[in-house]
Amino acid sequence: MKIAVMGTGVVGRTLAGRLAELGHEVTVGTRDTAATLAREPEQAESFAVWAESRPGIALASFADAAGGAELIVNATSGRVSLEALGAAGEADLAGKVVLDVANPLDFTGGFPPTLRVKDDDSLAERIQRAFPAARVVKSLNTMTAPLMADPRRLADGDHSVFVSGDDAGAKRTVTELLEQMGHADVIDLGDITTSRGAEMVLPLWLRLYGRLGTAEFNFKIVR
Amino acid sequence: MKIAVMGTGVVGRTLAGRLAELGHEVTVGTRDTAATLAREPEQAESFAVWAESRPGIALASFADAAGGAELIVNATSGRVSLEALGAAGEADLAGKVVLDVANPLDFTGGFPPTLRVKDDDSLAERIQRAFPAARVVKSLNTMTAPLMADPRRLADGDHSVFVSGDDAGAKRTVTELLEQMGHADVIDLGDITTSRGAEMVLPLWLRLYGRLGTAEFNFKIVR
Numbered sequence: 150m151k152i153a154v155m156g157t158g159v160v161g162r163t164l165a166g167r168l169a170e171l172g173h174e175v176t177v178g179t180r181d182t183a184a185t186l187a188r189e190p191e192q193a194e195s196f197a198v199w200a201e202s203r204p205g206i207a208l209a210s211f212a213d214a215a216g217g218a219e220l221i222v223n224a225t226s227g228r229v230s231l232e233a234l235g236a237a238g239e240a241d242l243a244g245k246v247v248l249d250v251a252n253p254l255d256f257t258g259g260f261p262p263t264l265r266v267k268d269d270d271s272l273a274e275r276i277q278r279a280f281p282a283a284r285v286v287k288s289l290n291t292m293t294a295p296l297m298a299d300p301r302r303l304a305d306g307d308h309s310v311f312v313s314g315d316d317a318g319a320k321r322t323v324t325e326l327l328e329q330m331g332h333a334d335v336i337d338l339g340d341i342t343t344s345r346g347a348e349m350v351l352p353l354w355l356r357l358y359g360r361l362g363t364a365e366f367n368f369k370i371v372r
Numbered sequence: 373m374k375i376a377v378m379g380t381g382v383v384g385r386t387l388a389g390r391l392a393e394l395g396h397e398v399t400v401g402t403r404d405t406a407a408t409l410a411r412e413p414e415q416a417e418s419f420a421v422w423a424e425s426r427p428g429i430a431l432a433s434f435a436d437a438a439g440g441a442e443l444i445v446n447a448t449s450g451r452v453s454l455e456a457l458g459a460a461g462e463a464d465l466a467g468k469v470v471l472d473v474a475n476p477l478d479f480t481g482g483f484p485p486t487l488r489v490k491d492d493d494s495l496a497e498r499i500q501r502a503f504p505a506a507r508v509v510k511s512l513n514t515m516t517a518p519l520m521a522d523p524r525r526l527a528d529g530d531h532s533v534f535v536s537g538d539d540a541g542a543k544r545t546v547t548e549l550l551e552q553m554g555h556a557d558v559i560d561l562g563d564i565t566t567s568r569g570a571e572m573v574l575p576l577w578l579r580l581y582g583r584l585g586t587a588e589f590n591f592k593i594v595r
Contacts, residue, residue, distance in 0.1 A: 263491050268575065308594040311576075338579045346576030352491065353534075353569030356561045361595055370580060371531040372589035 150326075153178050153218035155211060155233055157185050157196050160250060160294045161224035167298035168222075169205050171329055176207040178214030178221075180236060215241035220248060220322065221283075227253035227265065227272050231279055243282035246319045248326075249273045249344075250289040250297065252351050261355050264348065273313060273344035284319035287344035288312045288327065291354065293364035300367070301331040308367035309334040313343040336370060373549075376401050376441035378434060378456055380408050380419050383473060383517045384447035390521035391445075392428050394552055399430040401437030401444075403459060438464035443471060443545065444506075450476035450488065450495050454502055466505035469542045471549075472496045472567075473512040473520065475574050484578050487571065496536060496567035507542035510567035511535045511550065514577065516587035523590070524554040531590035532557040536566040559593060 154165040155178040162177075169175045177200075179185040185208065186197045200208060207214075215221050215237035225233040230251050234242065253265040253272040266272060273287035288310060289297040300306040310332045314320045324335045338346065350368070358364050377388040378401040385400075392398045400423075402408040408431065409420045423431060430437075438444050438460035448456040453474050457465065476488040476495040489495060496510035511533060512520040523529040533555045537543045547558050561569065573591070581587050 267491055267572075268486050304594045308592075336580070336583065338576075338583055343579045346579045349490075349572040349575050352572050353561075356566045356569045357559070357593060360559065360561055361593075363595065366593055366595035369531075369592040369594045370584075370589055371527045371592045372584055372586065 153214035154222045156224035163294040163298045176214040178211040211236040220246045223249040227251040242280045247283045247285045271344040284316040286314035286323045292367045308369040313338045374442045376437035377445045379447035386517040386521045399437040401434040434459040443469045446472040450474040465503045470506045470508045494567040507539040509537035509546045515590045529556045531592040
């Protein structure tokens with residue numbers, strides 16, 4: 150499948166790398182490709198170096214990446230997701246599956262961050278409202294990026310992932326992609342409003358992260 | 373241990389019954405004992421009938437129940453918890469462990485309910501602020517009452533429970549009680565502010581309940 154991964158951070162890179170490894174045609178979308186290639190982040194490998202060893206993965210503007218894709222992964226920071234998808238544009242998103250893995254966290258007040266939307270709204274619903282012709286599916290936001298991409302790293306994949314969305318076909322497409330990555334327990338929570346629940350897990354996730362001293366954990370729904 | 377269970381609903385009854393079974397001296401606290409014994413709820417067994425088969429469990433006013441107890445379980449509805457504990461009174465709570473298992477759910481807008489406090493506050497913190505001499509521990513609110521009381525009903529107890537609180541000794545006491553009930557994986561999230569995370573899990577819990585068609589499920593933190 151032709152997949153655009155919006156976002157050049159850890160989440161975007163991890164998912165892009167894994168999806169390419171699984172045989173998909175992956176383009177990473179960014180605001181300004183020249184700036185992305187020139188950037189030398191202090192705490193991570195530069196995108197240019199990362200991309201060098203992954204010649205199969207293209208880099209393009211948000212609009213070009215989305216325009217050529219069948220499925221679009223929103224792996225941008227939740228704070229800028231609407232803006233980033235807006236840069237791709239309504240027309241490039243229309244009819245396409247938008248897999249939203251972002252969390253609407255606000256770190257401006259320090260740690261722990263607050264949620265910018267909660268309880269009676271969610272980032273996924275905001276994206277769906279902003280781009281009504283897109284087929285938004287919320288998933289994967291409840292775990293660390295390496296587990297999103299390769300859940301079998303932990304307990305042979307014996308844990309859960311949620312999907313929320315209004316479009317049954319889009320959820321089927323995402324579920325197949327999740328299973329291809331190794332997710333064995335995909336739970337369909339229901340319509341896009343159920344994203345509120347998945348996003349509101351983040352405060353607990355962050356405290357567990359602090360307490361367990363590792364991000365390599367996940368929720369399993371025992372039933 | 374002398375335990376007061378505040379609340380005569382399903383959660384209160386289930387915990388009171390189990391704690392008595394485990395050998396504790398249990399008093400159920402209510403606003404008005406005569407009214408509680410006279411009430412004939414439509415959708416549940418009356419308290420009077422329930423209590424008849426459990427002669428070891430006493431019924432008393434909130435104040436009398438709390439006054440004679442070493443540990444107080446808040447199993448009232450989150451909407452009225454502060455009021456109920458207030459009826460017990462600051463003096464009767466001072467120095468005691470208050471195990472808060474309630475959720476601040478507001479059903480006035482229908483289903484799904486909203487959370488009355490979230491993200492930058494929690495019911496447990498409100499209780500701690502209202503009764504500063506009490507030693508509040510949040511726990512058990514992330515699962516259905518039968519699993520709170522007897523976690524081995526499900527997957528031989530292979531799932532998790534969280535504790536949050538400022539008082540290390542109070543968390544130890546609660547942890548021992550949890551282990552006595554069969555909880556094998558008690559995770560100490562940290563201070564009382566970590567209750568926010570545990571309470572914000574409820575929107576996901578409610579959607580899972582709707583989707584799975586049973587309340588007999590629980591979160592396991594796989595790590």
